[in-house]
Amino acid sequence: MSSMFFGHYLLEQGAIQREGLLDAIERQRNTNRSLPDIAVGEGLLDQVKADQIHTMFRVSNSSYEDLCISEGRLSRTDVEKLSRIQSAEWLRIGAALVQGGYLYDAAMTTHLEDFNTIESAQQRTLESEFNHLEESIIIRACTELTLRHVARISGAPVKLQRIDSSNGTLRQGFRRFAQNIVGDREFCITIDLGDPLFSVAAKGMLGVDVDPASEAARDAGCELINLIGGNTCTQLEPQGYTLRPEPPFSPNIPDPDHEERPSIRGTAFAGDDHFEFNIFIDRP
Numbered sequence: 001m002s003s004m005f006f007g008h009y010l011l012e013q014g015a016i017q018r019e020g021l022l023d024a025i026e027r028q029r030n031t032n033r034s035l036p037d038i039a040v041g042e043g044l045l046d047q048v049k050a051d052q053i054h055t056m057f058r059v060s061n062s063s064y065e066d067l068c069i070s071e072g073r074l075s076r077t078d079v080e081k082l083s084r085i086q087s088a089e090w091l092r093i094g095a096a097l098v099q100g101g102y103l104y105d106a107a108m109t110t111h112l113e114d115f116n117t118i119e120s121a122q123q124r125t126l127e128s129e130f131n132h133l134e135e136s137i138i139i140r141a142c143t144e145l146t147l148r149h150v151a152r153i154s155g156a157p158v159k160l161q162r163i164d165s166s167n168g169t170l171r172q173g174f175r176r177f178a179q180n181i182v183g184d185r186e187f188c189i190t191i192d193l194g195d196p197l198f199s200v201a202a203k204g205m206l207g208v209d210v211d212p213a214s215e216a217a218r219d220a221g222c223e224l225i226n227l228i229g230g231n232t233c234t235q236l237e238p239q240g241y242t243l244r245p246e247p248p249f250s251p252n253i254p255d256p257d258h259e260e261r262p263s264i265r266g267t268a269f270a271g272d273d274h275f276e277f278n279i280f281i282d283r284p
Helices: 006-013 018-031 035-041 047-058 064-070 076-089 093-099 105-131 136-154 195-206 215-239
Strands: 158-166 174-183 187-194 243-245 263-270 273-280
Touching: 006 018, 006 093, 006 105, 018 093, 035 047, 035 064, 035 076, 047 064, 047 136, 064 076, 093 105, 105 136, 105 158, 136 158, 136 187, 136 195, 136 215, 136 263, 136 273, 174 215, 187 195, 187 215, 195 215, 195 273, 215 243
Parallel strands: none
Antiparallel strands: 158 263, 174 187, 174 243, 187 273, 263 273
16 A cells, blocks of 8 residues: 555444545634734734745745744744644644544544555655665655655645656656756756646746746746755755756657656646656766
């Protein structure tokens, strides 16, 4: 079994129906607030500044805590107070299902224990797979930052399912965005997005809805991989690498099966949307 979200696990086990899961997710959206939104409610930020912090969070590598301090001019004590409020009111998916009457509390607890056991085993498997990869430091950095930035721009929880060897081909129905990294090590990072997630990602980057076929949407996808690549270079500097990103691009591949080249491929989910990324360690 590959890694999955608790709600998807409950669906697979037949413990809930999809309608119940969707309702629970909506309950979460209506309940769970970010730190800037809580700050507005507490009178510490106005809505304009909170919106600015949300925008910066989507396209940066900074935490909400740091942005509330640096951009919102809140004190560390203020942020700690906001974090306590957030933690106290946060609604997890299991609790949302119980709240909606889709699952009894005792059953939820039992399923959660089973799920955590399976997930722990899966995480150990993923860790072992990472440890056995050549260039594992580079691959870990690319993976971590891809998952982080997709989560930020989509607003959805993201989870890595598997990491494995691949022939690097683009799957039908996906759009690829790529960036070559050069320096004392050369590699290429790509991210492959299906249409639903690509539309969400483009809006997350630009702040407005755009036609997925437009040049603006393509530029937004390129800027996403540029964030990933640029931050990967920065994160690898303390490991002794001197790297720089080249301009991002979206390969024009009319036949997804045409080009094959060995890569390390990550398969992940952002909410219900599947996406992939590749790290080509030796670019041609």
